[in-house]
Amino acid sequence: MSSWNDSINFCSWVGVTCNPSTKRVLILDLSSYKLAGSLPPSIGNLTHLTGLSLRKNSFHGEIPQEMGRLRSLQALNLPENSLGGKIPTNISHCTQLRVLYLRFNAITGSIPDNLRSLMSLNHLELFSNKLTGTIPNWIGNFSSLKGLRLTLNNFHGSIPSELGRLTSLEVFSLAANNLYGIIPSSIYNISSIKHLSVSINQFHAELPRNLGINLPNLESFMCGSNKFTGTVPASLLNSSRIQILDFPSNGFTGTVPAENLGTLRSLVSLSFADNSLGNRKTDDLNFLSFLANCTSLKALDLSSNQFGGEFPRSIANLSTQPTSLYLGGNLIHGSIPDDIGNLVNLTLLAMELNHLTGTVPDGIGKLQKLAGLYLNDNQFSGPIASSLGNLTSVTQLYMFNNRFEGSIPPSLGNCRSLLKLKLSYNNIIGTIPRELFEVSSLSISLEISQNYLTGSLLYEVGDLVNLVELDVSGNKLSGEIPTTLGSCIMLMRLYLEGNEFEGTIPQSLESLGSLEEIDISCNHLSGQIPEFLGNFTHLNHLNLSYNDFEGELPKEGIFSNASGLSVIGNNRLCGGLPKLRLHACSIKKSHSSQRLLALKVVIPVACALAFIIAMSCFIVARSKVKNSRGGRVASYSYKGWESFSYLKLFQSTGGFSVDNLIGSGSFGSVYKGVLPTDGRVVAVKVLNLQQEGASKSFMYECKVLRSIRHRNLLKIISACSSFDTQGNDFKSLVFEFMAAKI
Template sequence: MSSWNESMHFCSWIGTRRVVTLNLQAQKLAGSVPPSIGNLTYLTGINLINNNFYSAVPQEMGSLLRLQYLNMSQISFGGTILTNISRCTQLTMIDVFSNKLIRPIPDQLSLLLKLTVLLIGRNNLTGTIPRWIGNFSSLFALSLGENNLHGSIPNELGRPTALQRFILTSNNPSGMIPSSIYNISSIYYFTVTQNQLHGEPPQNIGITLPNLEVFAGGVKKFTGTVPASLSNASRLRILDFAQNGLTGKLPAENLGRLKWLIRVNFDMNRLGISVLRCWVLAAITLEENYQPASIANLSTQLKILTLGENLIHGSLPTGIGNLVNLTLLGMEGYHISNSFPDAIGKLHKLEGLDLNLNRFSGPIPSSLGNLTSVTRLFMDANRFQGCIPPSLGNCQNLLILNLSSNNLNGTIPREVVAIKSLSISLTVSNNSLTGSLPSPTRKLVFYDAQITACISSRHIRKQVIGEIPETLGSCISLQRLLLEGNEFSGHIPQSMEKLRGLEELDISRNNLSGQVPKFVGKFRALKYLNLSQNDFEGKLPN
């Protein structure tokens, strides 16, 4: 309209005397909400999401008697939940998620009987969960997660028969989940992870909650067995019972009927594991369980497979190369032995490979160089032999490489150290490597090339020799430099003066000589320094 311009105050614009919606989402606003907002008495909706208001909400907002929709999530405001808002009895939605609200949930909110959405998670609210929430008969979304609520879950929360989303993660409630909640058949999103709740999941949960899409009950004290009736929840996509005390066998045949299941997490229980064969399963995490069966016939749609610290033994199946969509493979802490299959090189989408703490032997296959998407590679604490394959230099997205505590020999390939992305950690300690130390990448944070000098008094390992590279000083992000127990000679290079972020420096048990440079005394971030068993002379720097 022509009158809506800067020539007059916006309150004089035609039509603005009856503002019904205030939408200021993500406008980078800061400061406080002005008390004059209470003058906009025709407001039915307020959206202030994703701004930076630092003070409490003004009491004048309680004058907005026509208000139906209030979204003040992620705006950093603190104080208590506004008690005066209880006068806005037309409210159907309150969203104050992710702020800095404190103290208990005020009882005055019990007057807002038309609420359908109550999202007050990710604050610092204390006290108990109010029983009167059960009086919101039209409620379909309730989020209380990530607060400091304690006490038991009121049985009254089972009254809102239209409830669809129930979120109570990361609080301190105790006791058991009331059976009345398990009987709300409309619930499709149910998450109670990281609480002090206990008890057994009902064996008929898939029948009483047939619309489940997400069930997250991890990091609690659930006991008993996994309900086979979950197969009745045909829409189930995510199932998480991690870090509980579940026993018995995983009902793989039943869960295999869930054609939309994309993520399963049962790690750190006491389950016997069988193969899950679901059409679109994208993630399986079954770490720290008992007696798992074969994994060779899993869905080719699988993206995440973590089975660490189980009792799998024998060889890694060559059929694992068929899981071509894997982005993460975690099988650390097994009893897997024999040689490492070349088929792993077929997993071109792999970003993380955790195979440490096993009994792999033989050479590291050069086919690992085909994993051009991999960012972290952990193969430490095995029995690998032979040389580090130069083909690893093809992994140009690698951030972390750990090959320590094996039986590797030969030199550290320049192709590996030259990986430009290798910016967090390179660990090749406790092997039988020889030769000089190649110059590392400029961005490296952790360079651990120490070789333990002795396994016993009778078994002396070969060591890295030569001088510490002058170019090491270009690693200005370096935080840990561990080169102990080698045969480095010469002086500490002056270029290391640039390593102002060093927190750990261990160059003990070498043949270094000369004076300890004065710049070592200026490493303000240094927490650990070991220069022992060298041939240094002169005074230590202040």
């Protein structure tokens, strides 16, 4: 737009065309200039404007009502922007308007009745907006209208029969709306129609048998995704100009008309998918032999019908033009001919959900442009053809649910464009070839479950850094789960169940925060369930059943959702939600707690034994001395120990007061005492002489305690063997109090 400046006359600006005589602007064409912003109301000042084209920019906002001031406007071309709001009613003043293109915007509301004044319209294109309401019947008055495109809106109701008066109409497109009812017969009588599309609505009834005769200029007829029934009109094959015949997702029955099919030399696309065509008989696909003459044919879709018989050998006789061939979802049996490799331009070959048998021919390996190969859900057998490794452009290879046997050919590692590989539910044996993990493009799924694979899941699996789904379940894989799996950070679904994996869940899997589903059940995994699984915010399904996990179940994330968690068959797990019915976890004490317990239990027991031994020593060592009541109380001390009398011990313990009682047992009681002579605090063990054998063992225990020293034995200060004030036999041991306290 650098030319738009005052130094250059505006008639020389880019996109501006002026009348040579009057120097008034006639045409403003700024298509594909990456312009943005809204349309200014001042656009209405260009009153001599005949053409305005702002196609393919980024304008937004509403179309200004001032557009109605452009009384000379013949073409208003505003498609492929972001314009919204309603169609301005003032456009009705532009009575010379022949072209109104508003497609691919976000315009709302209904078609205003004011536009009925635009009687000169040749083309009305409003498709791919957000228009609502019904289709106005007054459009039938636009006798010059050649193109009516209202596709991809939200129109409802039926097609007005008045549109049958558009005798100049060439393009009639109402696809992808909410229209219903029967297409008026008057529409089928507009002989000028070249392109008729009513797909993705709710129309019903049968198509008229003379459809091809009444529409001799027909080039494309698209009626897919409706509720049409009956047979396919054979008269359509009389339209030699036909390029597209599109009938999918209806209720058509009977056979495909074969007569004159070979005369459709311009036919590019033929689709009868998802109907009820065919009689389940051997000759259902005979009509395909006529397509050999359709040298322009690129797409053939006969999927999801009831076609029977053997796989047609005539397919190999088609021209080299076809790029897509869909035959899946039928009742076709037999084998695929090797010369299917003649269709060298095929990019998609779909034969799934049939009854095909035999081996996959090597000829498929010649289809080097193939991007999608779907052979799943058949009865193929034998080894997987190594020639499939030649499919270097294939992105999706589906061979699951067959009877393939043998090993996975390493040549599949040459398919470096693979996004999906599905080999599940076969009879494949051997190990996973290392070459398969060199296909770093695998970014959607690798599924080789339900086979007989052995060995380990190779560490090279970590090279598949873009993989979204990995399914190797139902095999005989062993060893540990590779730690390199943690490099597959895009994984959303991980299925390893039904194998012989052992060891623990690798800590490296903590990086797989995008996982939504994990199934590692029915293996030999052990150890504790890692806490990080509870941090996976997207995880909604976790199956850990039938392993040997132990310990307490984590509590966060998926572990708080019983409906998405399965841990049955792990008998050593505990805790968790009540619905899981695991036993409660026992309280484990720490190492420091256990040491404290030893100090509180073991040492006091040793002290008690020391008391008993000491008392026995005194009983044997001392003779009984009796004094009269109130007289002097005799006391003796063992050699080497201090001498304490009964009276001294009596006074130091407050008369053996209950307040000073430290503890008691079957052999006696221990009291805290304070010696009156020097204030020392002691522990006094008074022996219970009523216990049989106490006196006899006292002497021996005294002897032992006198001769040994140990950190767990209390230091004895003295032993007393005497009589109390009542003349009863009295024996005691005196210990350092601090030792007794510990």
